[in-house]
Amino acid sequence: MTAPRILCLTGGIGGAKLARGLMATMPPEDLAFAVNTGDDFTHLGMEVWPDFDTLVYTLAGLANPVLGWGRKDETWAFHEELGRLGGPDWFRLGDRDLALHAMRTQRLREGQPRGTIAQAIVEAFGLRCAIWRAARGELATRVVTAEGELAFQEYFVARQAKPVLTNVRFAPQGAPGPEPDLAACLAENTALEGVIIAPSNPVLSIAPILAVDGLRAMIGACPAPVIVVSPIVGGESIKGPTAKIFAELGREISPVTVAREYKDMIDGIVIDPVDRELAGMIEDMGLACHIAPIVMQDDADKEAVARECLSFIDDLSARKKAP
Amino acid sequence: MTAPRILCLTGGIGGAKLARGLMATMPPEDLAFAVNTGDDFTHLGMEVWPDFDTLVYTLAGLANPVLGWGRKDETWAFHEELGRLGGPDWFRLGDRDLALHAMRTQRLREGQPRGTIAQAIVEAFGLRCAIWRAARGELATRVVTAEGELAFQEYFVARQAKPVLTNVRFAPQGAPGPEPDLAACLAENTALEGVIIAPSNPVLSIAPILAVDGLRAMIGACPAPVIVVSPIVGGESIKGPTAKIFAELGREISPVTVAREYKDMIDGIVIDPVDRELAGMIEDMGLACHIAPIVMQDDADKEAVARECLSFIDDLSARKKAP
Numbered sequence: 001m002t003a004p005r006i007l008c009l010t011g012g013i014g015g016a017k018l019a020r021g022l023m024a025t026m027p028p029e030d031l032a033f034a035v036n037t038g039d040d041f042t043h044l045g046m047e048v049w050p051d052f053d054t055l056v057y058t059l060a061g062l063a064n065p066v067l068g069w070g071r072k073d074e075t076w077a078f079h080e081e082l083g084r085l086g087g088p089d090w091f092r093l094g095d096r097d098l099a100l101h102a103m104r105t106q107r108l109r110e111g112q113p114r115g116t117i118a119q120a121i122v123e124a125f126g127l128r129c130a131i132w133r134a135a136r137g138e139l140a141t142r143v144v145t146a147e148g149e150l151a152f153q154e155y156f157v158a159r160q161a162k163p164v165l166t167n168v169r170f171a172p173q174g175a176p177g178p179e180p181d182l183a184a185c186l187a188e189n190t191a192l193e194g195v196i197i198a199p200s201n202p203v204l205s206i207a208p209i210l211a212v213d214g215l216r217a218m219i220g221a222c223p224a225p226v227i228v229v230s231p232i233v234g235g236e237s238i239k240g241p242t243a244k245i246f247a248e249l250g251r252e253i254s255p256v257t258v259a260r261e262y263k264d265m266i267d268g269i270v271i272d273p274v275d276r277e278l279a280g281m282i283e284d285m286g287l288a289c290h291i292a293p294i295v296m297q298d299d300a301d302k303e304a305v306a307r308e309c310l311s312f313i314d315d316l317s318a319r320k321k322a323p
Numbered sequence: 324m325t326a327p328r329i330l331c332l333t334g335g336i337g338g339a340k341l342a343r344g345l346m347a348t349m350p351p352e353d354l355a356f357a358v359n360t361g362d363d364f365t366h367l368g369m370e371v372w373p374d375f376d377t378l379v380y381t382l383a384g385l386a387n388p389v390l391g392w393g394r395k396d397e398t399w400a401f402h403e404e405l406g407r408l409g410g411p412d413w414f415r416l417g418d419r420d421l422a423l424h425a426m427r428t429q430r431l432r433e434g435q436p437r438g439t440i441a442q443a444i445v446e447a448f449g450l451r452c453a454i455w456r457a458a459r460g461e462l463a464t465r466v467v468t469a470e471g472e473l474a475f476q477e478y479f480v481a482r483q484a485k486p487v488l489t490n491v492r493f494a495p496q497g498a499p500g501p502e503p504d505l506a507a508c509l510a511e512n513t514a515l516e517g518v519i520i521a522p523s524n525p526v527l528s529i530a531p532i533l534a535v536d537g538l539r540a541m542i543g544a545c546p547a548p549v550i551v552v553s554p555i556v557g558g559e560s561i562k563g564p565t566a567k568i569f570a571e572l573g574r575e576i577s578p579v580t581v582a583r584e585y586k587d588m589i590d591g592i593v594i595d596p597v598d599r600e601l602a603g604m605i606e607d608m609g610l611a612c613h614i615a616p617i618v619m620q621d622d623a624d625k626e627a628v629a630r631e632c633l634s635f636i637d638d639l640s641a642r643k644k645a646p
Contacts (some may be wrong), residue, residue: 004399037428039550043423043428044425044428045368045369045428045429045432046368073399075398075418077397077398077400077401077418077419077422078418078419078421078422078425079422080419080422081418081419081422081423082422082425082426084422084447084448085422085423085426086443087422087425087426088429089552094400095400095404095418096400096404098401099400099401099402099403099404099405099407099408099410100408102367102368102401102405102407102410103409104411105367105368105409106367106368106410108504109368121408122363124407124409124594126409129419147524220428222350263465278504299642
């Protein structure tokens, strides 16, 4: 059992960028990730973990740079033929990506726990950081929309996040609570220096992590500083439908909304210089505010944001220790 | 509902050669095939029908000419990656082939009967002949060997048919009896002019067809002539382990053994000129014997054997009608 120094909560593509920056900045053994499991679903009989796999592919240097999801140098013979045969091809599965789903599902069929399988995948891709599924069992995100309740992938992929979102709910199944290693990392790990909530969608990617029974309170009670990187910059989402969803929920599209979302469990938030004038409002909520560029385009950006996060955590630790 | 003129019982690669010859010789609408389902199994959660698919690919002109099974112009990204991930890669699944298994399994999951799915596959590949699964439900071949009982693919692919075979047994599941269209073709189809048992392995490929509840008797009672093409030529199998298995079962490796196997249900057998001297023994069993080259290498051979079969059926019909 490793005792990571930094734990990062993350969803898919956006969070994986920061994850890659962290990996470039510190020894992988010091890093752990808790990944959203709300997007997971069964497709063509195979269990697919989109956010987990995106993180694995990204950290292994195998992510598809064009699509953002899936593998680079991927082939699509299966997908093309499935479409030709009239099969369900709305969710694209590349030939190599499919092998991971098949391997995972085979292990599930053999009775292996999801946490064990996750570990096997991390090892198969040669990664030395810890990547934990946030939920020990399953926890499916259900999206309540103006057109009725939809399964997550139905909403996000098949309907391209177009239906107006009015609420999300989470359907846990199987073993309750967080992955045991994740719980131990938060409860007993005196090496833990900080927790970073990646700039992932608070409603669709981070909320399902925090919905895992007991996890939000565990993070809130963690002695190490907890920070979030704002997924909102200058009134827009850095990536994906965060802004659209905030608007649909009647929330202001602002880092202040993000700070409020996590207020009970964080010590501070990283916001972009364009949102500099909001720092006062955030500090009035009793939270620290760190101002740094947080839009990540290339690897240098990712590493820079990672360094800003680590530096902010150091500052917060120093402040906590100060009399 | 078509009323085929010729019905052919077939297993995998060997039978598919004759099937291709028949397709080249007569209108596809006049042809029906009853395919062995004993090799079918579930792999990686997907239902695989090896003989059915081999026949479909062969008749669609998509069969892999090098491997004999699977598709031509196939890619193997899934298989390679599955092996790299430590998944079960003993049964090779090509990327395009996999799409057919996924489509089929998805339809099974939706509750479609296997016969309906078979029809959808035949149509998806643009075929105009009928291809019926012999069994309406499932009927798994279990191979009893000196090393214990093995599932068919475990024996045939994983163990490469090496264990000494002492018996086969069949485990039917689900709906009993033959596919309804197959039963109707034999019972009510006055258009039926002949039944051909392809030169497939009598023990591994044809026996599971004849083990389908009621089917052997239906074929025996069919008014049209029933013939078999010997899978044994000059004391050897044309293809696969037929000779090895005959030896293990203590049977003579000879067309006479083949004739004896089917004696209760056939009118005649096609044997190769090299086995000419056995014709008398066969005729002494009350069966007609047609002598013609039956080793099929190229398309011309396949067509020639098909024509010999049709000509033999014509002869037998004429003899039946004669006073």
